[in-house]
Amino acid sequence: MKIGITGTGSYIPSVVTDNDDFLNHEFLGVDGSSFEQENTVIIEKFQAITGIASRRYAKPELKTSDIGFLAAEEAISNAGIDKEELDYIIFAHNFGDLTPGKIQGDTLPSLASRVKHLLRIKNPKCVAYDLIFGCPGWIEGVIQAKAFIQSGLAKKCLVIGGETLSRVIDRHDRDSMIFSDGAGATILEANPSSGEILAHASATYANDEAYYLYFDKTNSSKGCTNTRYIKMQGRKIYEFACINVPKAMAECLDESGVNIDDVKKIFIHQANEKMDEAIIKRFYKIYGKKVPDHIMPMSIHKLGNSSVATVPTLLNLVEKGELPEHKLEKGDVIMFASVGAGMNINAVVYRY
Known part of the structure; x- marks a missing residue:
């Protein structure tokens, strides 16, 4: 099915x-x-x-x-x-x-x-x-x-x-x-x-990593002490993501039986351009490969990081032709991958 x-x-x-x-x-x-x-x-x-x-x-x-x-x-x-x-x-x-x-x-x-x-x-x-x-x-x-x-x-x-x-x-x-x-x-x-979901992988790291993203007060001493805001330990998130997301992606790809050379696009959570590039580079390094050109559609430059919305929005934009350098054809193998609060990571291999 x-x-x-x-x-x-x-x-x-x-x-x-x-x-x-x-x-x-x-x-x-x-x-x-x-x-x-x-x-x-x-x-x-x-x-x-x-x-x-x-x-x-x-x-x-x-x-x-x-x-x-x-x-x-x-x-x-x-x-x-x-x-x-x-x-x-x-x-x-x-x-x-x-x-x-x-x-x-x-x-x-x-x-x-x-x-x-x-x-x-x-x-x-x-x-x-x-x-x-x-x-x-x-x-x-x-x-x-x-x-x-x-x-x-x-x-x-x-x-x-x-x-x-x-x-x-x-x-x-x-x-x-x-x-x-x-x-x-x-x-x-x-x-x-x-299309068809070929494989998926998910993980939660909640020991030392659980509070890399958290809710806390403003940095200003003049602010309301009862209001909380999204906060993050950026460096720790960067290091965590670069180590763990490529591994999850590789686990998912291996389970799918698809060769990495057959992956046409990777839709990765739009968190940080440098971090996303580092994740993809390390993913391909696992297989001894260099990152292909135009493998990774990006919307972060104009849309920022909208958390859970970034990956489905990115897919929709590519389907509508709003990122002209990226196109999908029926049968293409693509991947979805993300990392975020929890700390949670996941990936999906998908035949379009």
Whole structure:
């Protein structure tokens, strides 16, 4: 039974925030101390490492569930299915619905239930639930959807990845420039004409690594002590990802039986350009190979890091021809890979 993606969709927010918009921010260290460098230098170094020149933020009236719904609508239309036939809606996120100016995330009801409500699906047997798995959440949702379909518990599943990280960033933290908003969605089903998931791998490292990404107070002593923001130990994440993600990808590829030379594209979580390049380089090094040209589509330069949304959004952009240098043909073998809070990693080998 071939289980694959039959429809994709995405929502890219309309508010463009360029690096120059951070020039007047007061960046502070974790201890509240000022940096010696001027913001122009900080931003130049940031762009050189991450590749990010701009990012997208959602308008205040749009919450994570709203943009997830918009991506889901496109995916359903793209797949040409009846929404009432959906057996599962899986919404991967990390912070729930966030309202600008408020200090709590909202997950009551779940974002998946909110999307089902917005889609006006009447079928009560369409089960909606949320998945919190860090940035690899959408890929993990795909793996779960495949399991549901393979076991006979489902025929069609909607998997969404969405986030509005702009509402949980500390404007005094240099890392705030990394994060962005967005949503991506896919329909998975057993379909002879669809693509096919050939293999997958997942892992959680939660001993020393569990709190490499965490929630904490602002770096400013003048800020609200009751508000928490997304924080990360960037160097440790970089080192962790470069060691563990290539291994997971190799494990997944070996299980699939596909030769590395037959991999046409790798859709990797858009976390940091230099880190992604290092991961791919180490992955190919395992097989004694050099990285092929144009193997890795990238959207981080203009869209930033929208966490769970990056991989499905990237796939949708390539399918729509919005990254002209990257094209997919039926039968191409591609890979999905991600790393994020938990610390979680995963990978999927997929025949398009």
